[in-house]
Amino acid sequence: MDSKNLDLVFSALSDATRRGILASLASGERTVHELTSDFDISQPAVSRHLRVLDSAGLVRREKRGRETIVTAATETAAEAAHWLTHYVDFWTAHFDQMDVILTKQRERPDGR
Amino acid sequence: MDSKNLDLVFSALSDATRRGILASLASGERTVHELTSDFDISQPAVSRHLRVLDSAGLVRREKRGRETIVTAATETAAEAAHWLTHYVDFWTAHFDQMDVILTKQRERPDGR
DNA sequence: CGAATCCATAACAAAATGGTTATGGATTTT
DNA sequence: AAAATCCATAACCATTTTGTTATGGATTCG
Numbered sequence: 001m002d003s004k005n006l007d008l009v010f011s012a013l014s015d016a017t018r019r020g021i022l023a024s025l026a027s028g029e030r031t032v033h034e035l036t037s038d039f040d041i042s043q044p045a046v047s048r049h050l051r052v053l054d055s056a057g058l059v060r061r062e063k064r065g066r067e068t069i070v071t072a073a074t075e076t077a078a079e080a081a082h083w084l085t086h087y088v089d090f091w092t093a094h095f096d097q098m099d100v101i102l103t104k105q106r107e108r109p110d111g112r
Numbered sequence: 113m114d115s116k117n118l119d120l121v122f123s124a125l126s127d128a129t130r131r132g133i134l135a136s137l138a139s140g141e142r143t144v145h146e147l148t149s150d151f152d153i154s155q156p157a158v159s160r161h162l163r164v165l166d167s168a169g170l171v172r173r174e175k176r177g178r179e180t181i182v183t184a185a186t187e188t189a190a191e192a193a194h195w196l197t198h199y200v201d202f203w204t205a206h207f208d209q210m211d212v213i214l215t216k217q218r219e220r221p222d223g224r
Numbered sequence: 225c226g227a228a229t230c231c232a233t234a235a236c237a238a239a240a241t242g243g244t245t246a247t248g249g250a251t252t253t254t
Numbered sequence: 255a256a257a258a259t260c261c262a263t264a265a266c267c268a269t270t271t272t273g274t275t276a277t278g279g280a281t282t283c284g
Binding site for chain 3: 015040041044048052063065
């Protein structure tokens with residue numbers, strides 16, 4: 001997952017409607033038509049949200065007859081979650097170190 | 113973490129410069145001036161990125177004399193990571209179920 | 225005290241975002 | 255075959271974003 005992909009993934013996740021689409025895909029695949037009736041926006045608006053999610057690798061679209069079937073692509077979200085968790089761990093580790101240092105200073109205020 | 117906060121957090125994380133700022137804060141606090149020399153953009157641009165990160169709750173700013181000290185706020189990123197992980201788990205669970213169903217169908221193609 | 229430094233905000237321009245309606249291709253239904 | 259359905263794209267508009275330069279307040283340095 002490179003920087004450009006992270007841009008796309010986090011940007012895609014920054015919209016409540018798109019997160020809602022992903023949430024509704026948890027219960028299984030949905031057509032564009034079904035998604036349009038789930039959310040109170042026009043069909044073209046749904047199509048554009050899906051293109052954003054698709055570009056980010058967060059959903060897959062597949063033509064089936066005249067319908068388009070949408071499914072969640074778990075791996076990409078998992079990668080983004082790992083990235084975020086990695087940073088949190090990284091920060092936390094350093095904060096723990098800082099805490100150790102500060103504790104030592106408190107124990108020996110003369111700096112020995 | 114409500115929907116509006118998720119908007120702010122993911123939107124803040126969708127910019128490579130802001131992720132870079134967060135990364136550089138892993139090694140400890142930095143002043144706005146230091147961050148400005150780290151990244152090849154103007155000081156006002158850095159200030160605005162910091163305001164975005166601050167609004168999302170991803171950093172804290174503290175005036176110290178004429179300097180502004182910036183530190184990472186781990187908790188918020190952790191919450192976003194948890195949100196994302198939760199969804200991944202949720203999806204994965206359903207996909208696993210689907211997989212079970214599909215496997216059973218493969219084992220008994222007559223649908224018994 | 226005067227000069228320099230640190231930083232936030234305002235004003236502006238360019239680009240991206242998210243909604244709409246209009247349209248048309250492909251497929252299914254009748 | 256004609257009508258209806260599903261969906262993508264184009265065109266348009268309002269809003270937001272991200273960079274810039276200009277400016278000024280607060281603090282520190284000499």
